[in-house]
Amino acid sequence: MSDERKRPIWPWNVALLIGLPMLYVASFGPACWLADRDVVDFTSVLRAYPLLYRSIWQKDENFWSQGLSCYAKSGMSSRTDLEIEMKLHRAQLALIEERLANR
DSSP: OOTTTOOOSHHHHHHHHHHHHHHHHHTHHHHHHHHHTTSSOHHHHHHHOHHHHHHHHTTOOSHHHHHHHHHHHHTOOOSSHHHHHHHHHHHHHHHHHHHHHTO
16 A cells, blocks of 8 residues: 555544544433433433433532533423422432342
């Protein structure tokens, strides 16, 4: 193979290492919005985004968790934070019951 046809692979690696985590975080908001509208179940959102969920709902007062919380709640149709928290607690209890049943 000639040198002209060899292309460096490092730009693709950098794009994947930066782009995939950004897409993961960016998809958290729409997943919450769909779960709020009962298109998907909140338990599947909790399974797919456990770290993001924990950082938001543990009531951390840092910039990251506040921004992520505002992003997740911005497209939700629920009127109050209490409604959202109740839905999430129900989903969390369902996950716990599922894990206990699988033991």
